[in-house]
Amino acid sequence: xxxxxxxxxxxxxxxxxxxxxxxxxxxxxxxxxxxxxxxxxxxxxxxxxxxxxxxxxxxxxxxxxxxxxxxxxxxxxxxxxxxxxxxxxxxxxxxxxxxxxxxxxxxxxxxxxxxxxxxxxxxxxxxxxxxxxxxxxxxxxxxxxxxxxxxxxxxxxxxxxxxxxxxxxxxxxxxxxxxxxxxxxxxxxxxxxxxxxxxxxxxxxxxxxxxxxxxxxxxxxxxxxxxxxxxxxxxxxxxxxxxxxxxxxxxxxxxxxxxxxxxxxxxxxxxxxxxxxxxxxxxxxxxxxxxxxxxxxxxxxxxxxxxxxxxxxxxxxxxxxxxxxxxxxxxxxxxxxxxxxxxxxxxxxxxxxxxxxxxxxxxxxxxxxxxxxxxxxxxxxxxxxxxxxxxxxxxxxxxxxxxxxxxxxxxxxxxxxxxxxxxxxxxxxxxxxxxxxxxxxxxxxxxxxxxxxxxxxxxxxxxxxxxxxxxxxxxxxxxxxxxxxxxxxxxxxxxxxxxxxxxxxxxxxxxxxxxxxxxxxxxxxxxxxxxxxxxxxxxxxxxxxxxxxxxxxxx
Numbered sequence: 001x002x003x004x005x006x007x008x009x010x011x012x013x014x015x016x017x018x019x020x021x022x023x024x025x026x027x028x029x030x031x032x033x034x035x036x037x038x039x040x041x042x043x044x045x046x047x048x049x050x051x052x053x054x055x056x057x058x059x060x061x062x063x064x065x066x067x068x069x070x071x072x073x074x075x076x077x078x079x080x081x082x083x084x085x086x087x088x089x090x091x092x093x094x095x096x097x098x099x100x101x102x103x104x105x106x107x108x109x110x111x112x113x114x115x116x117x118x119x120x121x122x123x124x125x126x127x128x129x130x131x132x133x134x135x136x137x138x139x140x141x142x143x144x145x146x147x148x149x150x151x152x153x154x155x156x157x158x159x160x161x162x163x164x165x166x167x168x169x170x171x172x173x174x175x176x177x178x179x180x181x182x183x184x185x186x187x188x189x190x191x192x193x194x195x196x197x198x199x200x201x202x203x204x205x206x207x208x209x210x211x212x213x214x215x216x217x218x219x220x221x222x223x224x225x226x227x228x229x230x231x232x233x234x235x236x237x238x239x240x241x242x243x244x245x246x247x248x249x250x251x252x253x254x255x256x257x258x259x260x261x262x263x264x265x266x267x268x269x270x271x272x273x274x275x276x277x278x279x280x281x282x283x284x285x286x287x288x289x290x291x292x293x294x295x296x297x298x299x300x301x302x303x304x305x306x307x308x309x310x311x312x313x314x315x316x317x318x319x320x321x322x323x324x325x326x327x328x329x330x331x332x333x334x335x336x337x338x339x340x341x342x343x344x345x346x347x348x349x350x351x352x353x354x355x356x357x358x359x360x361x362x363x364x365x366x367x368x369x370x371x372x373x374x375x376x377x378x379x380x381x382x383x384x385x386x387x388x389x390x391x392x393x394x395x396x397x398x399x400x401x402x403x404x405x406x407x408x409x410x411x412x413x414x415x416x417x418x419x420x421x422x423x424x425x426x427x428x429x430x431x432x433x434x435x436x437x438x439x440x441x442x443x444x445x446x447x448x449x450x451x452x453x454x455x456x457x458x459x460x461x462x463x464x465x466x467x468x469x470x471x472x473x474x475x476x477x478x479x480x481x482x483x484x485x486x487x488x489x490x491x492x493x494x495x496x497x498x499x500x501x502x503x504x505x506x507x508x509x510x511x512x513x514x515x516x517x518x519x520x521x522x523x524x525x526x527x528x529x530x531x532x533x534x535x536x537x538x539x540x541x542x543x544x545x546x547x548x549x550x551x552x553x554x555x
Contacts, residue, residue: 003265006278007319009056010285011045014310015065018042022068027075034091037079037104042311043072044107047114048319069115070123076108077130084133094525100141102150105134106157107313113164128165135161139170142177149193149204152181156212163215178212181205182224188344189231193249194371195362197344199235199242200250202228203259207314210263214321225263229270232260233330234339234347236273237381238354240280244392245356245379246345248365248372251392251519251533252379252465256280261318265325272327274318340422348425348440352383352553353448355440356390357427359420364395369522373414375401376463377427378438380448384553385503387465389450391535394519399537402452403429403436404459436460436542446553453546460547464536466515470500472536484531487515491540499552506550511540 021029021039029039047069049059059065079086081098088096112119112127119127138154138161145151159174161167181191190197191205206228209221235243240256256277264270264277331337331349339347346357358377365371372393379390394400401413415429415436426439436454443449452460466472471479472487475495480487489498491511497504498513507513516534520527540547 001275001278003274003278003324004319004322005054005056006282007315007322008049008052008054010281010315011049011311011319012057012059013285015046015049015059018311019064019068022071024071027071027073027078029072031091034093035089036091037076037086037089037101039091040072040076041103041107041313043069044111044114044313045311045316046072047111048316051114052319066115066118069111070119073108073111073119073127074123076104077126080130080133082133084130084135084137092524096525100134100138100154102153102157103313105131105138106153106160109135109157109161109164110313110317131161132165135165135167135170139173142173145177147177147181147184147191149191149201149208151177152205153208155181156208156215159212160215174212175216175218178209178221181209182221185224185227187227188341189227189229194365194368196248196360196374197231197235197246198249199232199244199247200253200257202231203242203257206232206263207260207317210260210266211317211321213266214262214323222266226267226270228260229264229267229273232264233269233273233332234341235345235356236276236332237387238332238349238383239381239386240277241387243347243356243379245377245390246358246360247392248360248362248374249370249522251529252387252390254532256284258312258314258318261314262321262323265318265321265323268326268328269330271323271325272330272333274322275327276330276332338422340420342420346420346422346425346427348442350442351445353442354381355379355425355442355448357420357425357438357440359418359427361415361418361429364414369395369527371395372520372522373397373400375414377402377418377429378440378450378462380440380450380551382448382503382551382553385501388503388505388551389462389465391463391465391533392519395522397520399461399517399539400463400519400535402438402461403431403454404461405431405434405455405457434458443550446555447550449548449550451546451548452542454542456543458542459539460542461537461539462547462549464498464505464513464515464538466534466536467501468516468531468534472498472500472515474498482515484516487513487536489513497552502554504552505538506552507538508540508544508548510544511538511547511549513538 053060085098155174155177162170190202244252336350398411398413405412417430419428428437434455439451441449468482475497491507492509497506515536518529521529
């Protein structure tokens with residue numbers, strides 16, 4: 001497979017759907033009638049398609065596409081405030097303040113760099129004015145910023161803007177922040193956010209530093225990029241999706257991420273990883289059919305919870321900056337592997353089974369909406385069934401915790417320490433003198449067992465990653481719709497098991513299952529989460545003994 005041609009074909013295949021989103025009057029690309037400033041980022045891949053001649057690209061020198069690029073960039077300029085900021089508006093209509101949107105400004109800059117000679121004098125002058133306003137502001141912002149994912153992204157953007165507009169002082173500001181970020185990377189290859197790793201946002205750092213390298217040729221950042229690449233290889237399910245189990249911020253997503261591809265291509269292991277991710281992206285596209293938009297009604301307003309519209313700007317960057325070369329084996333190439341990441345997690349894959357046990361704990365991010373409580377410490381994945389146990393963490397919700405104990409001032413559900421047991425495939429969590437242990441065992445090709453044990457006063461829980469589009473079957477012969485209505489089910493009533501989509505969970509009589517249990521969603525103004533992030537909570541009191549659940553997949 002030619003990786004770069006695969007990128008180009010993915011982008012070209014996504015154009016027709018996006019043509020219908022264009023609003024001629026405003027130049028905006030809409031989502032179900034709503035608009036976000038980041039919607040305009042697709043003009044960057046459109047610009048790439050316009051200038052790139054290839055058998056897989058029918059949009060080379062397509063005048064309709066050039067019109068969309070020009071008007072799409074105009075919409076950014078039209079939306080800018082006098083200081084170059086834009087209001088961070090989402091497709092649900094919520095507004096989050098004026099800022100220099102890191103994603104929009106960079107992808108507008110790269111669009112300009114590709115088509116500047118095709119804009120005409122007046123439009124080119126307007127775009128240049130808007131971009132210079134934005135990057136002047138970003139330059140000042142970076143000089144007083146701490147290291148975080150957005151400043152790191154701004155840094156590579158500012159370096160690139162300095163190249164495009166001949167501003168060496170911008171390049172120096174950007175380089176300085178990049179090296180501050182390099183210094184703060186942990187030996188394990190991640191950047192701490194809310195005191196620990198976040199698999200999803202770590203991709204932003206790696207992507208940014210990778211683009212900086214491609215813009216600058218500065219090999220001084222390569223070791224940092226390789227450490228980050230190895231981190232993401234470790235924390236990737238065999239189907240290419242990021243492992244959310246140790247993520248202190250973001251939930252599980254049903255998609256392979258395109259963030260970081262250009263950076264990963266800078267090493268042999270990374271290039272093999274890129275090939276895995278691209279193969280899985282193509283498989284996703286073949287399986288999903290037509291993209292869809294899901295609307296979630298919350299509090300009287302309609303929120304657009306998920307949209308798969310493609311034309312991802314990160315894929316355009318990956319096409320432009322991909323580095324070819326030899327590839328080296330990664331764990332996902334093997335039928336079985338075990339990874340002990342001390343102080344962080346145990347990972348084991350055997351055959352079609354994969355589990356991750358997190359051993360990372362830290363205090364809660366109080367007063368901060370973005371950091372989740374570290375409370376769910378196990379995920380289970382199967383090749384045929386996908387993610388069965390897991391989904392991520394929530395905030396101020398004891399019911400999302402693997403263990404909960406009664407306390408004088410309310411429930412105790414956040415551990416203060418953890419011990420990983422690599423030989424036993426287990427993690428023990430300490431809750432201020434009381435403990436709970438999660439043990440995972442791959443029994444055979446069809447079965448995996450989880451055992452939760454601990455103090456008799458505890459309640460043990462597992463997060464079932466149920467598919468809301470499929471009914472939940474029970475051993476008693478029921479078929480229960482998961483359309484958002486409440487489902488409460490006892491283990492005895494279930495006839496000993498529940499299951500869907502080719503898997504079963506054999507559960508004890510004393511266990512209960514409740515669906516849907518929604519997490520806190522920091523990305524919505526009211527905290528409401530879409531049904532895709534809901535879980536089914538399987539719980540049982542440990543007063544009756546350990547909670548043992550055996551998962552079975554069809555032969």
